[in-house]
Amino acid sequence: MSQAFAGRLIRWQLEHGRHGLPWQGTSDPYAIWVSEVMLQQTQVLTVIPYYQQFMRAFPDVSSLAQAPLERVLALWSGLGYYSRARHLHRSAQLLLEDYGGEFPHDRTVLQRLPGIGRSTAAAIAAFAFGECCTILDGNVKRILARYFGIRGYPGERAIEAQLWQTAERLLPQGPDSKTMASYTQALMDLGALVCTRARPRCQLCPLQSDCVAYRHDQTAVLPTPKPRKSLPVKAAAHLIVIDHNRIFLEKRPPSGIWGGLWCFPELAVDQDSIDYCARNINLRVSKVTELPCLNHGFTHFKLCIYPQLLRLVMPGPSCAAPDRTWVTIEEARELAIPVPVKKLLSITETVFQSCNHVSQ
Numbered sequence: 001m002s003q004a005f006a007g008r009l010i011r012w013q014l015e016h017g018r019h020g021l022p023w024q025g026t027s028d029p030y031a032i033w034v035s036e037v038m039l040q041q042t043q044v045l046t047v048i049p050y051y052q053q054f055m056r057a058f059p060d061v062s063s064l065a066q067a068p069l070e071r072v073l074a075l076w077s078g079l080g081y082y083s084r085a086r087h088l089h090r091s092a093q094l095l096l097e098d099y100g101g102e103f104p105h106d107r108t109v110l111q112r113l114p115g116i117g118r119s120t121a122a123a124i125a126a127f128a129f130g131e132c133c134t135i136l137d138g139n140v141k142r143i144l145a146r147y148f149g150i151r152g153y154p155g156e157r158a159i160e161a162q163l164w165q166t167a168e169r170l171l172p173q174g175p176d177s178k179t180m181a182s183y184t185q186a187l188m189d190l191g192a193l194v195c196t197r198a199r200p201r202c203q204l205c206p207l208q209s210d211c212v213a214y215r216h217d218q219t220a221v222l223p224t225p226k227p228r229k230s231l232p233v234k235a236a237a238h239l240i241v242i243d244h245n246r247i248f249l250e251k252r253p254p255s256g257i258w259g260g261l262w263c264f265p266e267l268a269v270d271q272d273s274i275d276y277c278a279r280n281i282n283l284r285v286s287k288v289t290e291l292p293c294l295n296h297g298f299t300h301f302k303l304c305i306y307p308q309l310l311r312l313v314m315p316g317p318s319c320a321a322p323d324r325t326w327v328t329i330e331e332a333r334e335l336a337i338p339v340p341v342k343k344l345l346s347i348t349e350t351v352f353q354s355c356n357h358v359s360q
């Protein structure tokens with residue numbers, strides 16, 4: 001499997017891949033490192049002039065390490081993600097201090113340097129030292145997720161581990177350094193030129209014949225996108241105060257959640273509802289029951305509503321205030337009320353009906 005996969009990619013790369021990029025055709029780990037870091041978040045065409053200028057100014061580890069950081073940042077200016085430049089500079093200093101300016105051949109040592117992750121270390125090791133190790137950047141994750149039909153967001157730890165295992169399984173067997181460089185370049189080129197994020201050019205792909213995503217028309221949904229961030233959850237108690245066949249509603253202030261709509265009094269779930277009614281709405285009530293939680297989604301959070309059914313035990317002063325009212329359920333349905341209140345009205349109606357049924 002791995003030989004066939006690697007063979008197809010290498011043959012494709014020779015004929016259709018990129019061959020004239022300024023950082024290709026070298027086994028200098030420093031040049032490879034600089035290009036890999038620049039390419040981490042930036043398009044090839046943007047990187048080319050920056051790379052050439054950077055390499056003219058700092059042709060080796062020593063010149064970069066000894067340059068003032070301000071100068072490094074100035075040459076990086078416009079590329080963005082400036083932590084990359086700071087990490088390059090710091091790593092060059094560490095390489096000079098600890099390794100005399102030479103790159104250690106051990107990938108695990110490279111990975112300890114600031115800004116060099118597992119995939120970047122593998123790219124340096126494969127291109128510069130011909131080591132048989134795989135890269136796994138975003139492009140390669142996309143290729144593998146589609147080719148094998150691997151579902152799940154690739155940034156998730158378990159999915160990423162599966163992708164690393166898969167990528168390692170596909171490495172050419174006993175490759176020489178030229179093969180490793182071609183294979184690594186082929187992965188990069190396929191992701192950049194053919195198996196692109198949007199509208200992959202499957203007709204040109206050397207993997208098309210047995211690509212799961214292509215065969216099952218899944219290229220638009222693989223790799224699985226990042227899950228939407230889960231919304232914060234808030235909780236509130238809503239008080240359904242009943243007096244015979246009427247319920248109590250308050251009008252919300254004009255701005256804010258449900259602004260200007262009629263709602264049940266709302267309070268924190270740990271507040272005492274009987275005390276709240278006495279103090280805030282001048283009603284003496286007793287608790288009848290707690291109703292099941294009702295969930296409601298807003299754009300920025302979810303609200304868990306804990307409704308409490310309360311019975312008026314001693315009428316307070318009449319509701320002269322324009323933002324308070326006693327209405328029947330039918331009348332309430334005619335008012336401007338939000339969806340959860342509508343749902344709570346139906347629940348309350350059911351409770352009323354069952355009470356009436358019991359009392360008959």
Ligand code: SF4
Binds near residue numbers: 146196205207213
């Ligand atoms: S066939 Fe299409 S989806 Fe599959 S690896 Fe090739 S370009 Fe990507």
